Amino acid sequence: MGPALVVTMVTLLTLAQPLATDLYLTALPAIRNEYGAPVSVVQLTLSVLVLSFGLSQLLWGPAADRFGRRPVMLAGLVAYGGGALIGAAAPTIEVLIGARAVQGIGHAACMVCARALVRDLFKPQQGTHVMAQAMSLLAPATMAIPVIGAFITQYLGWRATLLAMTLFALATLTLVVLRIPETVAMRQPDALNLRQLFRTYGRIARNPSFLSWTALNCTGYAAIFGFFSSSAYLFIETYGVARINFGLVIGGASVAYLAGTFLCRRWIARLGITGSVRRAAWMALAAAVIFIVPQLANAHTPVTLTAALWLMLLAYGVHQPCGHVGQASAFPLNAGAASALGGFSFAAAAFLSGTWLGLMFKPGSSAVLALSIGLLSAATGIIALTLVQRHGKPPAL
Numbered sequence: 001m002g003p004a005l006v007v008t009m010v011t012l013l014t015l016a017q018p019l020a021t022d023l024y025l026t027a028l029p030a031i032r033n034e035y036g037a038p039v040s041v042v043q044l045t046l047s048v049l050v051l052s053f054g055l056s057q058l059l060w061g062p063a064a065d066r067f068g069r070r071p072v073m074l075a076g077l078v079a080y081g082g083g084a085l086i087g088a089a090a091p092t093i094e095v096l097i098g099a100r101a102v103q104g105i106g107h108a109a110c111m112v113c114a115r116a117l118v119r120d121l122f123k124p125q126q127g128t129h130v131m132a133q134a135m136s137l138l139a140p141a142t143m144a145i146p147v148i149g150a151f152i153t154q155y156l157g158w159r160a161t162l163l164a165m166t167l168f169a170l171a172t173l174t175l176v177v178l179r180i181p182e183t184v185a186m187r188q189p190d191a192l193n194l195r196q197l198f199r200t201y202g203r204i205a206r207n208p209s210f211l212s213w214t215a216l217n218c219t220g221y222a223a224i225f226g227f228f229s230s231s232a233y234l235f236i237e238t239y240g241v242a243r244i245n246f247g248l249v250i251g252g253a254s255v256a257y258l259a260g261t262f263l264c265r266r267w268i269a270r271l272g273i274t275g276s277v278r279r280a281a282w283m284a285l286a287a288a289v290i291f292i293v294p295q296l297a298n299a300h301t302p303v304t305l306t307a308a309l310w311l312m313l314l315a316y317g318v319h320q321p322c323g324h325v326g327q328a329s330a331f332p333l334n335a336g337a338a339s340a341l342g343g344f345s346f347a348a349a350a351f352l353s354g355t356w357l358g359l360m361f362k363p364g365s366s367a368v369l370a371l372s373i374g375l376l377s378a379a380t381g382i383i384a385l386t387l388v389q390r391h392g393k394p395p396a397l
Helices: 003-035 039-067 069-088 093-121 124-156 159-179 194-205 208-238 243-296 302-329 335-360 367-385 387-391
Strands: none
Touching: 003 039, 003 069, 003 093, 003 124, 003 159, 003 208, 003 243, 039 069, 039 093, 039 208, 039 335, 069 093, 069 159, 093 335, 124 159, 124 243, 194 208, 194 335, 208 243, 208 302, 208 335, 208 367, 208 387, 243 302, 243 367, 243 387, 302 335, 302 367, 335 367, 367 387
């Protein structure tokens, strides 16, 4: 496989995530209206996807070591596309929730194999360059996907967003079948020894450095997922924002995140990983203020909520890359297991956040959204200034 094909494959496998979530966001009010389901139930179509993604990561990684990358990629893409197709035809909200859970399982396999392909084929420095190229291709796509989802929902209906995911999975599956060979050099027959695997997970979960970085990423991701999963009702139905304009709000958040990753690269060279996280903490705290203070005055508008969101994403653009590096830094021999356990933790935090906001949703009010996300953003800033500074410095830095 040449580098161009690897970059293309990694980009497509990673693209499964924003397609599964961001393409779908503007469709949530339409889904609620069609099924007549409460917001808390409709929220599960997102929350269950994220939870199944997190849980299945814990086993997809070892499965890819045991059976090879190619079988896991094929199985994951079939599950992803099949779940989306079932969801597009779902006669009830319960079937849609189940289909999205299957899609999340497939999404996890895609993400595991995206990382594994690069690790198999390149030395670390070359691999970093390949990943950077893939992320550069992914960035404009993630900015456009919410707007495309709004257009699809507006003119073709919400089911067409799931059909688009099915077509994406079919195209990627075809590429794997025709062009992608097995990349693992040597399969590991004991990779699925569950006793040994979960003993390793237990040791990682007790490490203060891992816990500090995981807490940082959990609160940050829970805040972002909570906003994304709940804000469509508020913006579209309460404030009367057009679906396409709401798509631009979410797309702008991707731009803010991308800007944060550029800041991260600049700051790390001068401040180190913990110093960069400390500086971004003040942005997270400022975002919390913008979420909370206008709400206390009952003065929120789409503009104030968008400003708070974009500032929070700017901070997350620094915190997330640092968090992924810091999380596994104490476990050079078990980096994959540490990443998988961290991924499960993020998904569980997002599930709880989305479920909470769905249960507490009050039509016509921004209070639950603004105060919940504001507190999570504040927690992110406080963790960055305290636990991460105390326990988070990677041993190698």
